[in-house]
Amino acid sequence: MLSFDPAAYISVQKGAVALAGPIDEAIRRELDAGMRNIAFWGVGGVAYLNMPAARLLQTTSSFPTFVDMGAEVIHTDNVNVGPGTLVVFTSVSGTTKEAIAALEYAKSKGARILTLTGTKGTPLERLADINFFNECADPTSSENYYLQTLLIALSIKRHVDGYADYERVVGELQRLPELLVEVKAGFTPRAKLFAEEIKDEQHHIITGSGNAWYEAWYYAMCILEEMQWIWTRPVQASDFFHGTLELLEKDTSVWILKGEDAARPLAERVERFAKTVSEKVRVFDTKDFSLTGISSDVRGMVSPAVFAAAFERLSVHLEQVRDHKLTLRRYYKKGDF
Numbered sequence: 001m002l003s004f005d006p007a008a009y010i011s012v013q014k015g016a017v018a019l020a021g022p023i024d025e026a027i028r029r030e031l032d033a034g035m036r037n038i039a040f041w042g043v044g045g046v047a048y049l050n051m052p053a054a055r056l057l058q059t060t061s062s063f064p065t066f067v068d069m070g071a072e073v074i075h076t077d078n079v080n081v082g083p084g085t086l087v088v089f090t091s092v093s094g095t096t097k098e099a100i101a102a103l104e105y106a107k108s109k110g111a112r113i114l115t116l117t118g119t120k121g122t123p124l125e126r127l128a129d130i131n132f133f134n135e136c137a138d139p140t141s142s143e144n145y146y147l148q149t150l151l152i153a154l155s156i157k158r159h160v161d162g163y164a165d166y167e168r169v170v171g172e173l174q175r176l177p178e179l180l181v182e183v184k185a186g187f188t189p190r191a192k193l194f195a196e197e198i199k200d201e202q203h204h205i206i207t208g209s210g211n212a213w214y215e216a217w218y219y220a221m222c223i224l225e226e227m228q229w230i231w232t233r234p235v236q237a238s239d240f241f242h243g244t245l246e247l248l249e250k251d252t253s254v255w256i257l258k259g260e261d262a263a264r265p266l267a268e269r270v271e272r273f274a275k276t277v278s279e280k281v282r283v284f285d286t287k288d289f290s291l292t293g294i295s296s297d298v299r300g301m302v303s304p305a306v307f308a309a310a311f312e313r314l315s316v317h318l319e320q321v322r323d324h325k326l327t328l329r330r331y332y333k334k335g336d337f
Contacts, residue, residue: 001188003316006181008140013177015134016147020170023148026130027155030112036084037064038156040149041106043071043099045222046090049142052211052304053149061153063160070102083110088152090145091115092136094122103127116148138326139315142218142308143180147173150301165297172298176291180309183289187310194282195317198253202231205244206255207270209237210263211300212286215307216255223315227326237266241273248277258285259303260296284310 027035038057040050047069057065066080070089073081081087087106091099094117103113103124115128118136125131136144154170157163198204204224208216213236220232235244237256248254254274258267274281286303289310294302319326331337 001184001313002192002320004184004313009184010177010181012134012136012140013143013147013180015136016144017151017170017173017176019132019134019148020151020173023132023151024155024158026114026132027152028159030086030130031156031159034084035086035112037066037080037086038152039066039068039078039081039085039087039106039111041068041070041073041087041089041099041102043069043089043091043096043102045218045226046092046141046145048214048218048221049145049304050088050090050149051214052146052301053153055211055214056150056153056301057156061157061161063156071098074102074105081106081109081111085109085111087111087113088149089113089115089124089128090117090149091122091124092118092138092141094119094124096124099124100127114152116145118144139312142215142312143305146302146305146308147176168295169298169301172294173302175293176302176305179291179294180305183291183306183309184313186289188313191310191313192317195314195321199318199321201253203233204230204253204255205233205235205247206257207235207237207240207244207267208257208259209266210259210261211304212257212259212261212263212267212307213237215304215311216257219307219311223311223326226329226332227315228318228322228324229330237263237270240270245273248274250277250279252278253280253282254278255282255284257307258283258287259300259307260286261300261303 040054042050054067113128114130115124117125158166206216206220217234220234224230224232286306
């Protein structure tokens with residue numbers, strides 16, 4: 001596979017799932033000490049990697065869970081955050097200035113801080129009350145943080161809601177690193193052909209529902225826009241029929257990410273309609289990957305990580321056929337703005 005080291009990739013993802021025990025113990029201690037709610041405060045694209053876990057808690061747990069954009073909350077505040085709150089940050093670099101400012105603000109309100117970092121010795125590690133480090137970089141970070149934040153959510157469900165399937169689910173997650181390599185291998189032929197097909201296309205509508213939406217949003221903004229300078233219109237499948245449908249024409253590119261959680265019918269609805277108008281409906285479905293040994297409920301939880309693993313193959317092929325390095329930037333981190 002192009003620009004891919006399977007052993008290194010597996011090492012990162014095994015490092016993520018190996019944190020199940022330490023994360024569970026940390027959450028248990030925090031709850032015993034009076035933790036009353038949890039807040040996921042993200043900055044930039046990595047914020048989207050927190051959201052499937054946050055949404056899982058918001059929809060299946062009684063534990064109060066809040067989500068804020070780190071750069072905004074220091075201006076607007078959130079009255080629910082204070083003593084008894086655990087604020088979670090994820091970061092590859094650990095140096096993002098907006099994240100540092102938000103972390104310091106959360107501490108000033110009396111909250112405790114848990115950070116998940118991919119680089120050693122950074123401010124987000126030093127300033128945290130709890131830090132979990134697993135070395136990673138952009139090509140491996142999405143799955144890494146989807147899995148780590150999922151482990152946080154599962155631990156809360158275990159200790160707050162009596163989630164009886166915790167051990168089974170975590171056991172299945174331990175198998176995922178090698179399975180994600182199979183996902184990459186299986187998707188590579190399509191990724192190569194699709195990159196060639198769209199290399200000169202400049203506009204795409206990208207949609208998904210449930211937790212797949214967050215990967216659609218992330219890939220549109222952080223990869224196609226930031227790393228390839230391609231215009232996108234990410235839209236949640238629930239909102240597709242409240243505006244975006246009017247943009248469709250015969251040659252409109254529509255990407256539909258179909259995950260396996262309870263919101264899948266919303267993506268299927270978009271697919272049915274879009275195919276009546278556009279000849280460029282591109283459907284990506286996690287059901288196309290075998291994921292041997294992963295139960296249906298767990299498949300629904302890990303759909304974002306599966307898409308992330310597959311789309312990374314698309315990214316490297318886009319980089320090649322468009323002669324546009326994924327690391328190339330015009331403005332990002334090139335000025336004080």
